[in-house]
Amino acid sequence: MADALNPSQLATVVAVATTLLPPLDAPEGAEPGLAAYFRDGATERGIDITVASVVPLLDAPVRGAVMALVAHLEEEGFADLGLEDRAAALHRAADDQHLRLGVRHLKTLVLGTFVNGVGPDRRNPTWPVLGYPGPVSAPVPPSDAPGRLPVLDPEESRISADVVVIGSGAGGAVIAARCAAAGLSVLVLEAGEQRAEDSLKELDSDGAGMFLRGGILWSENGQMGVLAGAVLGGGTLINSMVCLRTPDDVRADWASQGLTGLDGPEFDKHLDQVWDRLGVNTDATVHNGNTRAMITGLASLGYGHERLPRNAARDDDSSLCGYCNAGCQRGKKRSVVHTYLQDAVAAGTSIIVGCEVDEVLSEDGVATGVRATLRRADGDRQLVVDAPSVVVAAGGIESPAVLLRSGIGGPAVGRNLRLHPAWIVTGVYEEPIEAWHGQIQSAVSFDLTKVVDGGGFLVESLGLNPGTWAGQMPFVDGRTTRERLLDLRRFATWHGVSHDHGSGEVHLDDEGRAAVRWELDDADRKIGLRAHRELAAMHRAAGATEVFTFHWKDVRWRKGEDFDAFVDSLGDIDTADYTAYSAHQMGSCRLGDDPATSVADGWGQLHDVSGVWVGDASALPAAPGVNPMITIMALAERTAEALIQSRGM
Numbered sequence: 001m002a003d004a005l006n007p008s009q010l011a012t013v014v015a016v017a018t019t020l021l022p023p024l025d026a027p028e029g030a031e032p033g034l035a036a037y038f039r040d041g042a043t044e045r046g047i048d049i050t051v052a053s054v055v056p057l058l059d060a061p062v063r064g065a066v067m068a069l070v071a072h073l074e075e076e077g078f079a080d081l082g083l084e085d086r087a088a089a090l091h092r093a094a095d096d097q098h099l100r101l102g103v104r105h106l107k108t109l110v111l112g113t114f115v116n117g118v119g120p121d122r123r124n125p126t127w128p129v130l131g132y133p134g135p136v137s138a139p140v141p142p143s144d145a146p147g148r149l150p151v152l153d154p155e156e157s158r159i160s161a162d163v164v165v166i167g168s169g170a171g172g173a174v175i176a177a178r179c180a181a182a183g184l185s186v187l188v189l190e191a192g193e194q195r196a197e198d199s200l201k202e203l204d205s206d207g208a209g210m211f212l213r214g215g216i217l218w219s220e221n222g223q224m225g226v227l228a229g230a231v232l233g234g235g236t237l238i239n240s241m242v243c244l245r246t247p248d249d250v251r252a253d254w255a256s257q258g259l260t261g262l263d264g265p266e267f268d269k270h271l272d273q274v275w276d277r278l279g280v281n282t283d284a285t286v287h288n289g290n291t292r293a294m295i296t297g298l299a300s301l302g303y304g305h306e307r308l309p310r311n312a313a314r315d316d317d318s319s320l321c322g323y324c325n326a327g328c329q330r331g332k333k334r335s336v337v338h339t340y341l342q343d344a345v346a347a348g349t350s351i352i353v354g355c356e357v358d359e360v361l362s363e364d365g366v367a368t369g370v371r372a373t374l375r376r377a378d379g380d381r382q383l384v385v386d387a388p389s390v391v392v393a394a395g396g397i398e399s400p401a402v403l404l405r406s407g408i409g410g411p412a413v414g415r416n417l418r419l420h421p422a423w424i425v426t427g428v429y430e431e432p433i434e435a436w437h438g439q440i441q442s443a444v445s446f447d448l449t450k451v452v453d454g455g456g457f458l459v460e461s462l463g464l465n466p467g468t469w470a471g472q473m474p475f476v477d478g479r480t481t482r483e484r485l486l487d488l489r490r491f492a493t494w495h496g497v498s499h500d501h502g503s504g505e506v507h508l509d510d511e512g513r514a515a516v517r518w519e520l521d522d523a524d525r526k527i528g529l530r531a532h533r534e535l536a537a538m539h540r541a542a543g544a545t546e547v548f549t550f551h552w553k554d555v556r557w558r559k560g561e562d563f564d565a566f567v568d569s570l571g572d573i574d575t576a577d578y579t580a581y582s583a584h585q586m587g588s589c590r591l592g593d594d595p596a597t598s599v600a601d602g603w604g605q606l607h608d609v610s611g612v613w614v615g616d617a618s619a620l621p622a623a624p625g626v627n628p629m630i631t632i633m634a635l636a637e638r639t640a641e642a643l644i645q646s647r648g649m
Contacts, residue, residue, distance in 0.1 A: 004056035005052060005055065005056065008074055008079075009067075009070050009074070010052055011079040012070045012073050012074050012078055012079050013048070013051065013052040013055060013070060013106070014042075014043070014048040014049070014052060014079070015073075015078055015079040015081075015086060016073070016078070016086075016090065016106050016110070017042035017043075017047055017048035017051050017052075017106070017110045018041055018042045018043055018048060018083075019083065019086040019087055019090060019478065020042065020090075020106070020107055020110045020111060020475065020478060020481070021041045021042040021045075021047060021110050021111065021114055021478060021481075022041045022042070022083055022478040022479075023038075023039055023040065023041040023043070023044060024038040024039065024041070024478065024479055024482065025038065025039075026038040026039055033125070033128050033129050034129050036125060037125075037126055037129045037482065038482060040125075041478070042110060042114075045114070045117075047110055047113050047114060047117070048110075050113060050117075051106065051109045051110055051113065054109060055067075058105070058216075059213055059217075059509070059511075059513060059515075060509045060510050060511045060513065060515075061220060061509050061515050062101075062105055062213075062216065062218070065099075065101040065102040065105060065222075066102045066105050066106060067102075068098065068099060068102055069093060069099045069102025069103060069106070070102070072093060072096075072099055073089065073093065076089055083478070084477075087477045087478070090103055090475070091475075094552065097221065097222075097576055100222050100552065101218060101220070101221070101222040104218070104222055104552075105216065105218075107471060107475055108216060108471035108472065109216075109471075111467075111470040111471045111473075111481065112467040112468070112470055112471035113467075114126065114470055115127075115130065115132075115466035115467050115470045115485070116203075116204050116205040116208075116465075116466065116467030116470075117205060118134075118203060118205060122134065122135055122201060122203060126466070126485075127466075129486070130466055130485060130486065130488045130489065131432070131434070131488065131489035132436060132466050132488065132489075133436070133437075134202075134203075135201060135202035135203060135323075136202065136320060136322075137202060137320060137329050137330065139198070139201070139329075140197045140198045140200070140329055140330075141198060142198045144197065144198070144331075145196040145197040145198035145199075145331070146196075146197065146331050146338065147196040147197055147233075147331055147335075147337045147338055148194070148196035148197070148198065149194065149196075149232070149337065149341060149342070149345055149351060150345060150351070151194055151232075151351045151352060151353050152187075152350045152351060152352050153352070153374075153376075154352065154374075154383065157381070157382055157383060157384065158383070158384045158385075158386065159187070159383070159384075159385055159386070160369075160385065160386040160387065161185045161186060161187035161350075161385060161386075161387045162179070162184040162185045162186065162387065162388065162389060162647070163175075163176075163179045163184050163185070163186045163187070163387060163389040163390075163391060163643070164186075164187045164188075164189060164369060164370055164385045164387040164389070164390050164391070165179075165186060165187070165188045165189065165391040165393055165615075166189050166357045166360075166370065166390070166391065166392050166393055166394050166399075166402060167188075167189075167190065167191075167234065167391075167392070167393035167394035167395060167398070167399070167616060168188050168190040168232050168233060168234055168336070168341060168351065168393075169229055169233065169234020169235055169236060169336065169393065169395060169616060170234060170235065170236050170336060170616065170617070170629050170632045170633050170636070171393040171615040171616035171617065171619070171632050171633065171635070171636040171639075172188065172234070172391060172393030172394075172615060172616060172636075173188075173233070173234075173236075173336035173339075173340035173341045173344065174274070174336070174340050174615070174633050174636035174637055174640060175391050175393065175613075175615045175636050175639060175640040175643065176188050176340070176341070176344040176349050176391075177340040177341070177343040177344040177347065177349070178637065178640035178641070178644065179389075179640060179643065179644060180343075180344045180347035180348050180349045181343070181347050182644045182647075182649050183649065184389075184644070184647065184649070185348065186344060186347075186348070186349040186350070187349070187350050187351075187352065187385060187387070188341075188344070188349060188350070188351045188352070189352050189355040189357055189370070189372055189385070190231075190232050190351065190352065190353045190354075190355060191230060191354070191355060191356045191357070191394070191398070192210065192229070192230040192231035192232060192353065192354075193209075193231060193232065193353050193354055194231075194232040194353050195210055195231050195232065195237065195327055196337075197327075197328070197329055197330070197331050200326065200327040200328070200329040201326070201329075202323040202326055202329055203326060204325070204326055204465045204466075204467045204468070205467065206326060207238060207323075207325055207326025207327065209231075210229065210230060210231035210237065210238050210326070210327065211227055211228065211229065211230055211238065212226070212227075212228040212229065212230040212395070212397060212398070213230075215227060217397070217516070218516070219504065219516045219517060219518040220515065220516065220517050221517075221518070221519065221576075222579075223518065223519070223520055223576070223578060223579060223580065224419065224421065224504075224516070224518045224580055224581070224582060225472075225579070225580070225581040225582070226397065226419075226516055226581075226582055226585060227581065227582070227583040228395050228396070228397055228398075228583070228585060229395070231327075232337065232341070232351070232353055233335045233336050233337040233341065234336070234395065235395070235583070235629070236333075236335035236336045236337070236629065237327050237333070237335045237336075237337060238324070238325050238326065238327055239324065239325075239583065239629065240324050240325070240439075240440040240441040240463065241310040241311050241312055241324065241333060241441075242308055242309075242310065242441050242444075242460070242627040242629070243275070243278065243280040243308075243309040243310055243311055243627070243629065243630050244308075244309070244444075244626040244627050244630060245271055245275075245626075245630055245631075246267075246271065246624055246626070246630070246631040246634065247624060247625060247626060248263070250622075250624045250625065251263045251267065253621075253622070254591075254620075254621045254622075257591075257592045257593065257598075257602075257621050258591065258592045258593030258594070258598070258601065258602035259591055259592075259602040259621065260602055262638075266638075267634060267638065270634040270635075270637040270638050271630065271634045273634070273637055274630055274633040274634050274637065275630065277339050277340065277343075278311035278334050278339055278633075279311060279312075279313070279314075279334050279339075280309045280310065280311050280630075281309065281310070281312070281314060282307045282308070282309050282310070283314050284310065284312040284313065284314050284315075284316040284318075284332075285307050285308055285309070285310055285312075285439065285442045286318035286438065286439055286442060287438070287439075287442050287443060288318070288321075288322075288435065288437055288438025288439055288442070288461075289432075289433045289434055289435065289437065289438070289492070290433055290435035290438075290461045290462075290464065290492050290493065290494075291438075291439075291441070291442050291443050291461040293427070293429065293433060293492040293542045293543075294443065294459070294461045294492065294494045294538065294542070295443055296541070296542040296543075297494075297537075297538030297539055297541050297542035298445050298447075298459065298538060300538070300541035300542060301534075301537060301538060301541055303445050303447040303448070303459070303538075304445060304447055305443045305444065305445045305459075306443065306444055306445070306446070307442065307443060308441055308442050308443055308444050308460075310439075310441075310442075311333070311334040311335070312332055312333060312334065313331075313332040313333075313334060315332070316332040317330075317332075318438050318439050319437075319438070321437075321438050321439045321440070322436045322437050322438060322439075322440065322463070324439075324440050324463065325440070325463060325465070340633075352374070352383075354374060354375045354376065355372050355373070355374050355375070355383065356372060356373050356375060357370050357371070357372045357394070357402055358370075358371050358372055358373055358405060359371050359402070359405045359406040359407075360390050360392065360402060360403065360406040360408060360609075360612055361384075361406075362406075362408060362609045362611075362612070365608060365609055365610060366388075366609065366610050366611055367387070367388060367389065367390045367609055367610065367611030367612045368386065368387075368388070369384060369385045369386040369387045369390065370384070370385050370387070370390060371383075371384050372384075372385065388611050389611050389613065389643060389646075389647065390611060390612045390613070391613045391614075391615045391643070392589065392612065392613065392614050392615070392616070392618075393614070393615040393616040393636075394616065395585065395616055395617060395618065396417065396506075396584075396585030396586050396587070396588050396616070396617040396618045397506055397514045397516065397585050397588070398514055399588065399589050399614065399616055399618040400413050400414035400417075400506040400514070400588040400589050400599075400618060401414075401506060401508060401512075401513065401514035403589060403599070404506075404507070404508050405508065405512060408606065408608060408609045408612065409589065409599045409600075409606055409607075409608065409609075410595050410596075410599060410606075410607055410608050411596060412589075412590065412595075412596065412597050412598055412599050413588070413589060413599050414505055414506035414507055414588050414589075415503070415505050415588075416503050416587040416588060416590045416597070416598075416621075416622075417503055417504035417505055417506050417516065417517075417518065417585060417586075417587055417588040418499065418500055418503055418504075418585075418586045418587035418588075418620070418622050418623040419499075419500050419504065419518065419582040419584060419585055419586070419623060420497050420498065420499055420500075420582050420583070420584040420623055420625070420627075420628075421497075421498050421499075421500055421520075421524060421528065421580035421581075421582055422462075422495040422496070422497050422580060422581045422582060422583070423457065423495055423496040423497075423498070423527075423528045423531035423532055423535070423580055424462065424493060424494075424495045424549070424550045424580075424581065425493070425494060425495070425496075425531075425532055425535035425536055425539065425547065425548075425549050425550075426469075426491050426492065426493045426539075426547070426548055426549075426550075427491070427492045427493075427539030427540075427542065427544030427546070427547050428487050428490050428491060428544055428545055428546035428547070428548075429490050429491075429492060429542075429543060429544055429545065430490070430543070430545055431490070432489045432490055433489065433490055433491060433492045434489050435461075435462075435463070435464035435491060435492060435493060436463070436464050436465060436466075440461070440462070440463035441460050441461055441462070441463070442461070443460070443461065444458055444459065444460050445458065445459040445460075446458060447459075448496070448530075448531075448534060449625065451530060452523075452526050452527045452530050453523065453526070455498065455499070455501065455523065455527055456498065456527060456530070457496035457497055457498040457527060457530075457531045458496070458497045458498075458625075458626065459494060459495075459496055459497075459534075459535070459538075460494065460495060460497060461492075461493070461494050461495075462493045462494055462495045464488075464491060464493055466485070466488060469485070469488060469491065469493075470485055472550060472579075473485075473548075473550075474548070474549075474550070474551065474552065474553060474554035474555070475554075476554050492539070492542070492544070494535055494538070494539075495531075495535070496527075496528075496530075496531030496532075496534065496535055497627075498524065498527045498528070498531065498625070499622070499623035499624070499625040500518075500521075500524050500623060501521060501523035501524055502519065502521035502523070502524065503587065504516060504517055504518030504519070505517045505518075505588075506588045520575055520578055520580070525575055525578065528578055528580065529570060529571055532549055532570050533567050533570055536549075536557065536563075536566070536567060536570075537567070540557075540563055544559075545558065545559040546558050546559065547566075549570075550579045550581075551573055551577045551578060551579055552576075552577045552578075552579055553573075553577050555569070555570065555573065584617065584623070584627070584628050585617060585618075586617045586618065586620040586622070586623050586624075586628060587618065587620050587621060587622055587623065588618045589614045589618035589619060590618070590619065590620065590621045590622075591603075591604060591614065591619050591620075591621055591635075592621055595607040595608070598621070599614060599618075600613070600614045600619065603638070603639060603642035604619060604635075604638075604639035604642060604643070605642070605643075605646070611646075613639055613642075613643055614639075615635075615636045615639045615640070616632060616636070617632050619632075619635060619639070620632070620635065
């Protein structure tokens with residue numbers, strides 16, 4: 001709680017909050033809502049104490065970054081400075097790469113709470129001013145929650161199964177369903193909670209609880225924001241439903257690395273299985289204002305686009321969309337909760353939620369089960385699951401952490417983390433775009449995937465919620481932030497999605513939890529620069545009057561200014577100022593035929609421990625360059641077949 005900070009630290013955090021969100025004079029003649037929007041700052045809204053209470057609860061690397069910033073600001077007497085001097089001190093601190101992450105986290109917490117925090121009425125006082133509608137559907141009663149699955153809460157401290165699956169997302173759900181259908185007893189352990197339709201609220205503040213670390217996980221240098229699912233169903237419950245097949249050249253490359261047959265008809269069969277079970281289609285794909293503006297920008301520069309296939313029910317009502325990243329309250333997203341996990345439960349699978357796996361157990365190179373902790377309101381309990389087959393499917397960040405804590409998997413565990421960096425550019429238009437309405441992603445262009453030394457990026461639209469943009473927009477000063485957010489309804493935001501050429505690493509922090517290292521290398525910087533330039537040009541061609549990026553420093557163009565000079569200036573930005581985000585983390589427990597560079601063999605079984613299988617995004621040998629859900633699930637179909645065969649079935 002807040003009293004965990006000493007008085008000086010508390011005063012400093014409060015001063016940072018009031019610097020980011022100060023009380024301000026409203027424009028003359030402002031109506032009451034607008035006047036309150038400017039007048040009530042962090043203190044008036046209670047945001048300063050709320051944020052201070054959160055700081056001691058942050059993960060070790062994040063907490064360390066924030067507290068390093070607090071110590072630095074204490075030495076400067078930050079809390080006693082005037083508003084302008086405090087803003088200048090924050091900018092100076094953020095110029096130091098060791099302190100920037102702390103500034104970024106506090107900015108995200110303060111400004112995100114400003115526009116995301118809600119009361120019992122599910123409303124935020126800034127929404128009418130910003131034009132944001134908030135939830136558009138009434139809460140769903142339990143009887144209308146088809147995604148609610150039976151879960152087990154064992155009283156015993158030791159139970160058994162033929163197969164224990166760690167994680168319930170895209171890969172784990174597939175393997176659980178296939179093993180159960182083959183007659184094996186299956187137990188799925190999910191660290192997150194179950195969130196069926198009756199518990200979804202169409203609120204980004206609520207949706208954050210379904211993301212790993214509450215959606216606030218950064219690489220240690222602050223260049224990469226990481227978004228991953230932490231809920232029953234994993235990322236499939238909260239993603240944007242983009243369904244793209246594994247490119248042929250990627251399949252051929254992976255086949256050459258030991259994934260035998262991946263470039264042939266057997267893997268085609270697995271892709272088709274997933275496609276059919278998810279009900280992938282384009283019939284329910286409808287473009288919103290954000291995507292229509294993107295298509296205009298693409299066409300103006302001579303680029304084409306395609307309608308995105310999505311795993312949405314065909315009777316999906318696009319007028320009620322826009323909340324995909326907080327789960328679909330109407331149950332129209334055909335996530336694994338509505339498909340593979342349903343299949344698994346029907347075939348006898350048991351599911352335990354709120355269950356964090358501490359380690360995989362083995363003896364003499366053979367799997368024996370797992371040791372886990374049940375997180376419960378009345379206190380934690382230990383659980384041991386005896387199982388001869390263990391599937392590690394906790395995602396690209398958590399799966400290597402499980403293996404590292406277990407001391408198995410060999411030298412490559414966590415060392416080949418590959419990402420899809422998303423380079424984000426926003427345009428401000430004369431007419432409202434209201435990018436929060438409609439389907440988050442519905443079109444894609446592949447025309448720029450081979451434009452930089454054989455590499456490049458997809459162009460896709462991006463969902464818009466006030467909290468994300470308030471927390472991540474470049475900070476100039478408190479008034480500028482408030483004024484710019486008033487244009488939120490006129491924002492159109494698109495991103496260039498590339499695949500990285502170097503690799504990051506997942507390692508364990510001082511508390512034994514997953515932490516991420518990732519550096520922007522030269523090849524990725526070139527692609528990121530090209531993406532920023534192309535997206536900016538698209539916005540201008542589509543009629544934007546202003547264009548800005550998500551670089552750390554404020555980089556923008558306004559109508560009437562020299563656009564060519566703006567585009568040229570993007571190349572002068574220091575690498576440390578680049579900011580990217582990735583919802584796809586892969587390769588950290590990669591498959592392959594070389595135990596020195598891969599964790600598991602070409603079918604998914606660990607090189608050094610038989611009976612332990614990798615079955616999620618971490619298994620991918622590299623980033624495929626397209627949204628990976630279909631690839632992950634098809635690879636899991638393949639691994640499930642191998643696991644079942646290994647059991648003589």
